[in-house]
Amino acid sequence: MNLTELAARLGLETVAGDTEGREWHGVYAGDLLSRAMSHVKADNIWITIMSNTNVIAVASLTEAAAVVLAEGVELIPEAMDAALDNGITVLSSKHTVYELCAAIHETETRGA
Amino acid sequence: MPEPIRFHFDVDGENFTSAGEASVAVKKKLRQLGYSPDIIRKVSIAMYEGEINMVIHANGGKADVEVNDDEIVIILADTGPGIPNVELAMQEGYSTARDNIRALGFGAGMGLPNMKKYTDEMKIDTEVGVGTTITMKVYL
Numbered sequence: 001m002n003l004t005e006l007a008a009r010l011g012l013e014t015v016a017g018d019t020e021g022r023e024w025h026g027v028y029a030g031d032l033l034s035r036a037m038s039h040v041k042a043d044n045i046w047i048t049i050m051s052n053t054n055v056i057a058v059a060s061l062t063e064a065a066a067v068v069l070a071e072g073v074e075l076i077p078e079a080m081d082a083a084l085d086n087g088i089t090v091l092s093s094k095h096t097v098y099e100l101c102a103a104i105h106e107t108e109t110r111g112a
Numbered sequence: 113m114p115e116p117i118r119f120h121f122d123v124d125g126e127n128f129t130s131a132g133e134a135s136v137a138v139k140k141k142l143r144q145l146g147y148s149p150d151i152i153r154k155v156s157i158a159m160y161e162g163e164i165n166m167v168i169h170a171n172g173g174k175a176d177v178e179v180n181d182d183e184i185v186i187i188l189a190d191t192g193p194g195i196p197n198v199e200l201a202m203q204e205g206y207s208t209a210r211d212n213i214r215a216l217g218f219g220a221g222m223g224l225p226n227m228k229k230y231t232d233e234m235k236i237d238t239e240v241g242v243g244t245t246i247t248m249k250v251y252l
Contacts, residue, residue: 033164034222037157038229042149050217054164057132061139061156063149078129086136 001107003066006045007091010103012068015075017089024065027104029097033058040064047100051075056082056090066090070097117145117179123163123188125172128216134175135160145179147252154230154250155184161223162188162246168213169193170244183232186248194240202228 003019006012028040029047033054040046040062047068048055056079059067066089069075075083075090083090093100119141121134139156159175166173170192178185195201202224209219228234233249 031217032220032222033217034161034220034226036217037160038222038226042153048217052216053129054132054216054218057136057160060136061132061160062153 003045003089006104006107009107010093010095010100012091012093015069015090015092016080016083017066017087019066019089019091022065022089027101028064029101037062045104047097049073049097051079053079053082055079056086056088059088060086064088068093068100070095070100114181119177119179121175123166123172123175125167125170128167131164131167132160135163138177142179142184151184151250151252155186157230158227158234158248158250159186159188161226162186162248164218165223166190166192168209168218173243180252182252184250184252186231186250187245188248189243189245191243194242194244195236195238196240198236198238 003022003024007019024045025043026041027045030036031048031050036058042063043065045066045068046059046064047070049070051069051073055067069092072094119138123134124130135156138159139152142152166188170190173190176187200206204225205221207219207221213219231248232251235247238244
């Protein structure tokens, strides 16, 4: 399942970048940047409630497929600029981190 | 032996918004040079953590990266307060970051441990009141 299909399935809103043609594999959830830095793998989806510019730097360095902002958190304008500059896809959801993880897990378990 | 490729960055200590820019720039350069994702990841993580440390604790500093035939050397030098107890600072989870810094997602106490974990060599030269220079090497 690619990012576009997952976004549609979970009702994720695209805040920055593009989901088209982007594959993803695996998920990391967490807000401490150093932890994310060492645990987010390339093509992972990173679910967080942090929305500052540093999140974009970490997503870029780890080559995450997308950042998913939980609980309706909004990207600050500087972070939006950084996301667009670095080609980082940012999605958002009103759901909590737990709900998003559970929904993605269910999607993975049931298949596309 | 060919000349090493060198990159230099002045890390702005006042600006959390741009913190990480040097690391992102180095990552892009290494990718252009054709290094493997594994090498790029190690350099990126180590340099990002060091860069953030300089912004949080030392009001910025200088970052130099040297790409040689057999290793990538990262030198991060600041004139900040120095590290009083390096052994303590190397412990996972130990952090002296202030609450306003933690609110941004920093201060996990994983900075120095990550730098050590993702590099093949790390040397810390520090003196209280004078500054800190960290030299890291990633073997190619």
